Amino acid sequence: xxxxxxMTAVRIELGSSDSARRGESQEGSxxxxxxxxxxxxxGSATIARQGEGLAAMLIALLVPxxxxxxxxxxxxxxxxxxxxxxxxxxxIGLGAVVSFFDTLGIGCFAPTxxxxxxxxxxxxxxxxxxxxxGLTIAAVxxxxxxxxxxxxxVDPVLLVGCxxxxxxxGLIGVTxxxxxxxxxxxxxxxxxxxxxxxxxxxxxxxxxxxxGNATGLPVALTIVxxxxxxxxxxxxxxxxxxxxxxxVMLSLMGMDPRLCFPIMAGAAALMGATAGIRHxxxxxxxxxxxxxxxxxxxxxxxxAAYLVVTMPLELLRWMVLFVVLYASAIMFxxxxxxRREHKAEPATAAVLEQS
Numbered sequence: 001x002x003x004x005x006x007m008t009a010v011r012i013e014l015g016s017s018d019s020a021r022r023g024e025s026q027e028g029s030x031x032x033x034x035x036x037x038x039x040x041x042x043g044s045a046t047i048a049r050q051g052e053g054l055a056a057m058l059i060a061l062l063v064p065x066x067x068x069x070x071x072x073x074x075x076x077x078x079x080x081x082x083x084x085x086x087x088x089x090x091x092i093g094l095g096a097v098v099s100f101f102d103t104l105g106i107g108c109f110a111p112t113x114x115x116x117x118x119x120x121x122x123x124x125x126x127x128x129x130x131x132x133x134g135l136t137i138a139a140v141x142x143x144x145x146x147x148x149x150x151x152x153x154v155d156p157v158l159l160v161g162c163x164x165x166x167x168x169x170g171l172i173g174v175t176x177x178x179x180x181x182x183x184x185x186x187x188x189x190x191x192x193x194x195x196x197x198x199x200x201x202x203x204x205x206x207x208x209x210x211x212g213n214a215t216g217l218p219v220a221l222t223i224v225x226x227x228x229x230x231x232x233x234x235x236x237x238x239x240x241x242x243x244x245x246x247x248v249m250l251s252l253m254g255m256d257p258r259l260c261f262p263i264m265a266g267a268a269a270l271m272g273a274t275a276g277i278r279h280x281x282x283x284x285x286x287x288x289x290x291x292x293x294x295x296x297x298x299x300x301x302x303x304a305a306y307l308v309v310t311m312p313l314e315l316l317r318w319m320v321l322f323v324v325l326y327a328s329a330i331m332f333x334x335x336x337x338x339r340r341e342h343k344a345e346p347a348t349a350a351v352l353e354q355s
Contacts, residue, residue, distance in 0.1 A: 054152045061160060061266065062147060068273035069140045075277050076133070076294075080287040087292030091121075095296025099138040101320070102243070103304035105261070108135055109241035110196035111320055112293070113189060114327035122289060124334060125182040127189060128239035129279040132170075134290045136272030138297030143269035145305050146262045154259050155216025161226040163266045166242065169233025170271035174278045177237040183338035185238060186331050192240035193328035199244040200321040204314050212254035221253045229263075233271050242268055 079085075094115055102108035109131050116122045122130050151159065177185065201207075217225060228249055232242045243264050250260045279285060 054156065057156045057160070058147055058151050061151070061163065062144065065140060065143060065266065065270050065273065068270060069137065072136060072273040072276050075280050076287070076290065079280050079283075079285075080291050083287045085287035085291050087288050087295060090119075091289055091292025092296040095134070095138070095293035096300040097296075098293075099135065099297030100300040100304045102135070102138065103142055103301050105243065105247075106200075106317060106320065107196060107241050107243050108138075109239055110193050110324045110327075113193060113239055113331075114323045117327045117330055122286065124186050124189070124331065126284060126286075128177055128185060128237055129282070130285055130289055131239050132236060132272050133276040133279050133285060134293030135297060136269070136276045137294045138301050139265060139268040139272055141298055141301045142305070143262070143265035145301070146265045149262075150259055151262045151266075153215050154262055155222070158216055158222050158225060159263055159266070161222065162229040162246075162263045163270055165226045165230040166233035166236070166267035167271045167274055169230040170236055170275040171233075171278070173234035173237035174275045176234065178282065180238075183335045186335035186338060188235075188238040188240065190328045190331035190335055192235070192238065193324050193331060196241065196244060197321045197324045197328065199248070200317040200324070204317050204321075212251075213256050214254045215256065215259060217250075217253055217255065225250060225253065229267060233267070236268070236271055237275065 094112065098108040098112045098115075101111060112131055112135070113127055116127055116130070117124075216222070229242075229246065232240075232245055236242055246264045246267070247257060247260050250263070251257050280290075
């Protein structure tokens with residue numbers, strides 16, 4: 001009996017030590033109730049801190065966008081009052097339609113350029129700055145909506161880096177576009193329209209990269225994306241939209257396509273609000289067009305973003321594709337004639353030194 005008791009005691013002791021070791025080795029597991037509450041509270045605290053950090057990042061991003069937009073709006077209103085600019089219902093309607101398209105991901109630069117060309121509303125040389133200035137406020141509204149909805153899901157380095165890079169490129173591009181000969185501007189716009197038409201076609205034929213589910217990118221690809229957005233910011237001043245190239249590039253890199261929208265909208269908003277001030281200060285833009293696009297665009301963004309709308313987007317893209325192709329052909333022809341006949345103006349407009 002004594003031997004049996006001793007053996008039993010040894011087994012109990014070994015079992016206890018094994019249990020202790022298992023508890024130590026699996027410390028923190030939710031299957032062990034000893035410290036589960038502590039571990040869960042630590043995990044919750046970590047998640048809370050991460051959430052606070054992302055919220056602070058969004059605030060730091062939204063504040064300069066809002067401040068730049070306020071200054072931009074004041075400058076625009078002052079210029080409109082000086083010109084006594086009263087928009088027409090045609091331009092207000094145009095602003096509503098293209099901003100609605102833009103919020104749905106179809107884009108706004110290409111269809112707006114096509115309409116300008118058909119109706120001869122804006123001289124070719126001034127189409128790019130008119131697009132940037134007239135569609136900026138709508139882009140700001142889009143950026144706020146997308147940043148609040150999806151911004152916290154995007155890698156902050158990628159998000160902030162791309163927006164700042166695009167804005168920097170946009171500010172540099174202002175000077176470049178106003179020093180570029182008209183036929184070159186026409187050619188760039190024609191190529192941009194052609195690329196937009198190709199993008200519409202590829203989207204409808206499901207040839208675009210499907211993208212992945214990544215919320216961020218490796219360091220090397222992040223640098224590539226930021227540098228590319230710098231170049232896209234320059235091209236925005238030439239009337240080449242940033243949605244299609246940004247979406248294709250980031251999707252190829254494995255990003256979730258939905259998470260590209262905060263990057264695209266934020267970049268367009270901050271770039272437009274900062275570079276747009278310099279465009280207005282040239283004194284060459286028709287503020288009737290600018291105000292019309294702005295007034296039509298703001299409510300259209302809210303309608304597209306918050307109302308459940310069932311519409312044949314694929315058919316709509318095909319219609320826009322043919323319109324944009326025709327406008328591209330017209331712009332390309334104008335560029336070739338201008339170059340051949342040497343009637344191109346030396347620059348689109350003089351950039352004021354004080355701007």
